[in-house]
Amino acid sequence: MKILVVNVNTSQSMSDVIDAAAKTAASPGTDIVTLTPFFGPEAVDCNFESYISAVAVMDRVLAYDEPFDAVVMAGFGEHGRDGLQELIEQPVIEICEASAHMAMMIGRSYSVVTTLRRSVPPIEDRLRLSGLADRCASVRANGMTTLEVDQDPAGAMRSIVEEARKAVEHDHAEVICLGCAGMAGLEEAITSELGVPVIDGVAAAVRLAEAVVGLGLKTSKVSTYARPEAKRIDGWPLSEALGLGPRPQGLALRAGGRR
Amino acid sequence: MKILVVNVNTSQSMSDVIDAAAKTAASPGTDIVTLTPFFGPEAVDCNFESYISAVAVMDRVLAYDEPFDAVVMAGFGEHGRDGLQELIEQPVIEICEASAHMAMMIGRSYSVVTTLRRSVPPIEDRLRLSGLADRCASVRANGMTTLEVDQDPAGAMRSIVEEARKAVEHDHAEVICLGCAGMAGLEEAITSELGVPVIDGVAAAVRLAEAVVGLGLKTSKVSTYARPEAKRIDGWPLSEALGLGPRPQGLALRAGGRR
Amino acid sequence: MKILVVNVNTSQSMSDVIDAAAKTAASPGTDIVTLTPFFGPEAVDCNFESYISAVAVMDRVLAYDEPFDAVVMAGFGEHGRDGLQELIEQPVIEICEASAHMAMMIGRSYSVVTTLRRSVPPIEDRLRLSGLADRCASVRANGMTTLEVDQDPAGAMRSIVEEARKAVEHDHAEVICLGCAGMAGLEEAITSELGVPVIDGVAAAVRLAEAVVGLGLKTSKVSTYARPEAKRIDGWPLSEALGLGPRPQGLALRAGGRR
Amino acid sequence: MKILVVNVNTSQSMSDVIDAAAKTAASPGTDIVTLTPFFGPEAVDCNFESYISAVAVMDRVLAYDEPFDAVVMAGFGEHGRDGLQELIEQPVIEICEASAHMAMMIGRSYSVVTTLRRSVPPIEDRLRLSGLADRCASVRANGMTTLEVDQDPAGAMRSIVEEARKAVEHDHAEVICLGCAGMAGLEEAITSELGVPVIDGVAAAVRLAEAVVGLGLKTSKVSTYARPEAKRIDGWPLSEALGLGPRPQGLALRAGGRR
């Protein structure tokens, strides 16, 4: 089984972190191929960037011209999962939703802990739209920017653990979901301090992708995620139009061109 | 990895069907051990029976005195999952919830198709309490009793497919979940006729149990599912008190006795 | 009119407390018969115990072979109400639901105050499933175990009143429901200190049972609570199979027997 | 115990019907005093009329200068219950809410059947605001005007039974609530034809008022329903200002006067 894991930003170091997490989580016999978009933001922290990222992720997956069995979208709550589901038949598992699915199987309620306060609404929206918000006790942020995290990793870890503690003690969360990829490695710290299971989204998504593929299931094409009808799309595929990245042959959706 | 699959009724033939479904779904390297309760109803069709079944399932799992990694509760929407989660650390996956988790990963909405109308409310309740009801388009019943299904299997299949069709066409379901074990085998008929993915709960639960175990996750013991405190329980373990089944040694929860 | 009040645990002293509360609340002309299950836990503090209790309560009520008009289930939010409703025609009033009904008639919102934090989720679930959660401001726990309550009753009372105060001041509850039987007698303390009405579940249930019976209403048998179909149930009735308690003659549901 | 039953319109014949229903439902020892407002519409069929009625009912109850224990507001879903609760300490039971409370104790879901389609939204609003809508399967109307009901009572009855049938068969209602006073007497017809319990709001409210009073409970005055502060209200009490009806002495709220 081969799973494509797509980073949603263009940071190669982040892709490396994601790749390692995915490979650690994968079952024996599962091949992990981690992709980085050809264009887009180096980090995704707001809706503006998330929309660019959504398009870049779809562009990148379509450019991959070998067989694969599933896609893991490694952006916590970012846009684009439903668009990608339209374009391909293979299951697409987004890591925020995967975290919630996994959490709900081992606890009555869960909280997400992330960094920027402005990331909270998109995560809440993602959970609500995917029908997984009901057992979400809270989405909490430690309020640090990426820069501050970089400058004070120990302080960042402490404040993340503190938010997790509030989630457990005040919001009655019984499972903690790590709300961004940079938190990988905090699982043990939180579990040992608070005694609750902790879920990393990439790991959860890889295992759930295996489960879906293992049953031979594919995305339902009967309505919402039916394949788009062919039509003119100016500038698409974007990476090709931008002169970025190698392009596969015979891509069905290459409809447009420069005007 | 060893997964206990517990039938919720005392019908050995049903246990055989479940066992076969679980083994077909399991990954290579996963051992399936299917258990039948020592007492309780031969079929579970109402809340009265479901409560007895809940106790019988907990009794049966506690009586199993070898190591295992997870439990699949093979009763669609029956009571008892939360009780069993308190008693053991290993993940407990109920097949109605497993179906919903799986369905939500491959479609925007799903419907459950079951037989008796009276089974609809417990299924709705199970989905609502587990926080998975939001993307449930409908729970539909073909209205047949088990007896009628036995006497007219072809007619039963036709009416199940008809309910699935209504779910797709009227309720806009994009995935169908089979709402009782007796429907195993209908997946292909429904998919080929309606073009939607179909999910069998036992298969879904086995694969999800593998996913949870694969990540090393266990049920959160921080609050709701904490281990019960030791106390006097008259008549417990019930199978032992009834003189049914072999009993393990040293069971921590064997608190009571006949008065 | 005769109302059966069923304790959900096997503690005779608790049955005595419940019996007294029920008799104090009953109208002149209402006979209260308080029953104690033949088996099960001496106190119900978790789902595991609650499921055993649900079965024991159904067993105990079926074993009562004289006429009666209604049943009050005296376990705050425990399992089993819907099962019992299937077995008999007489109304079954559960005390958590009764408290909520009563509270909603005299205030805009109510809170439940209970002891163990782990009891909060089952109470929330009961209120949600019975459609009475919408005006529930909060379910609060003082966090004490039964043992701690026994050792420090004055401290327990103070902490219960403090939780009630938080419910009124922070959650804007306008009525307080006492979330376990051991709190009977706190009504006056809370009302005099906080100026809000306080409801004891047993009292509320007895009066509501009188109201339902007074209108000649019985549980609807049209679908969800229809009588179970006859079928083999191994070990049922459990108290008889266990050799506990006298059994009535001619019980329609005595379907099984030891294998 | 004395219960005031207030008709919400000025039709004396409707007051007589309500009075008879209340007296039939009341326990021995309960005195029923039925009041008719001094002014307002002869029937309440829309929000405009309902608001006048709300004021007329408050005016009428305040003008009653003898002791009483509770008020039943005999207008199905009309405005004004919360205003009256502010003015007096005695419990105020509105018949739409009373029907829902009663129905939820004997069935998993209920439907309301009324006449005019335009009455459906206010009933839905009343149920939603009072936190009782969750188990409401539907509010259905037969679409007849009062005039049409008068001219064809047999046809009206048939169409009401037909709507009740749809509620049971399509909406899965297990209890039917009669959504206007003119339907008294239909209980037996519906129950015998459809096999479901049927609830008349006036009867339900009288019995629930008895239950609340029996426990010594009064409306919570801690916040929402606190007594209004004294202030100038021009034209109040309206019936007195209009020269209608006898007025009591010393009424605390007689604040204003003609300008």
Next chain:
Amino acid sequence: MKILVVNVNTSQSMSDVIDAAAKTAASPGTDIVTLTPFFGPEAVDCNFESYISAVAVMDRVLAYDEPFDAVVMAGFGEHGRDGLQELIEQPVIEICEASAHMAMMIGRSYSVVTTLRRSVPPIEDRLRLSGLADRCASVRANGMTTLEVDQDPAGAMRSIVEEARKAVEHDHAEVICLGCAGMAGLEEAITSELGVPVIDGVAAAVRLAEAVVGLGLKTSKVSTYARPEAKRIDGWPLSEALGLGPRPQGLALRAGGRR
């Protein structure tokens, strides 16, 4: 375009404040006519008063016998909007709803800040019934009475700003709606201190009324807000029956008279 702005209380000074706010907000070419009811409370602080006010507002608008294009109901969350919508075809915009509409167009969530705690539930009810509650982060009150506000305006302003700050910091409101007319003028103070947009209901309602009228839209008369059928209403129109205010000729709804 002519917009009637109706004060809901009988205080002329409040009408003057409202009139000034409306005229400041109105576009060039919009005529503002501010009306004061002929009877009712001098301030509306509870449901009892709100119902009288609802009737007085309908009475006052019907008594206005010149053409107009829309009505703004200048009572924050008070009763009566739906009744007035039945009586006339012109759009009726209530200021609490208008504030929410406006807030949702410029922020992800909003809070309402009002004075009395007892005003919170009616505002919550109004938002819920009008389908605008979903993005309401909170309704907060500073707990002051009107008298206290009069005696300490500086303290009142400080405490309002403090509640707004809590709304922004704790409830994550991104827009603040001023929950009573007496707060006009606080917009700048709050915006400069907290950096969030602030909305005054009267201003919002005037501009939204212009928008609705500008598109030629009128209240839908197809069902809920259809014109009331002619019927006898004793005492109506109330102001005429009370001998208050001039009455227009030929009013269609003048159905009753003194008995």
Next chain:
Amino acid sequence: MKILVVNVNTSQSMSDVIDAAAKTAASPGTDIVTLTPFFGPEAVDCNFESYISAVAVMDRVLAYDEPFDAVVMAGFGEHGRDGLQELIEQPVIEICEASAHMAMMIGRSYSVVTTLRRSVPPIEDRLRLSGLADRCASVRANGMTTLEVDQDPAGAMRSIVEEARKAVEHDHAEVICLGCAGMAGLEEAITSELGVPVIDGVAAAVRLAEAVVGLGLKTSKVSTYARPEAKRIDGWPLSEALGLGPRPQGLALRAGGRR
């Protein structure tokens, strides 16, 4: 006042239709400038296309280097509104939300009528996320493709009117919102046949934009819609990177470049 109206697709004929609708709806003194994206799909019928469109719309608005007061996003329920709100301070009004706001001011409930069934979920999602779904009676589709509409405009109109009729008669909608731009002109046909108000999204959005701007309100920048932090975005601005369209000078967000 100048309002930018942005078509979400690259069809110039559609931009012309939108431009005409906006100019018809605008108040005297409002300048309408209609923009067409530099790249993207010629029509937006699915999530894949909607995400490209979201980016193209943001790109197009940023490229507009003259002053403006508000933006109307003329894609019914498409992605991107929240991203654009982050990039600029001026209010951004999306036409699906605008329709709902307008509808809720003139009726108790509304339905949206669109063409493709696959457009229903995104519209439902948009309404849900924007907190406007509560009074949405239904989102209905006539099931025609754009091609079929082109080939049989009379039949399309008939089927749209039929869906509107079902919305009114079965779903009890009181206002109809036209769910795609191609339906402009159907307002009169529907209103004259069904007697309900009909709302065109572009017109509604233009008038609401005027209302928001008229009060001096801008998008709240306190959290969710705060301006993105500067960072490297490869390929942005896309139209410039693609060599499409003239680019403004000094664009603050031009962070990236080709790698």
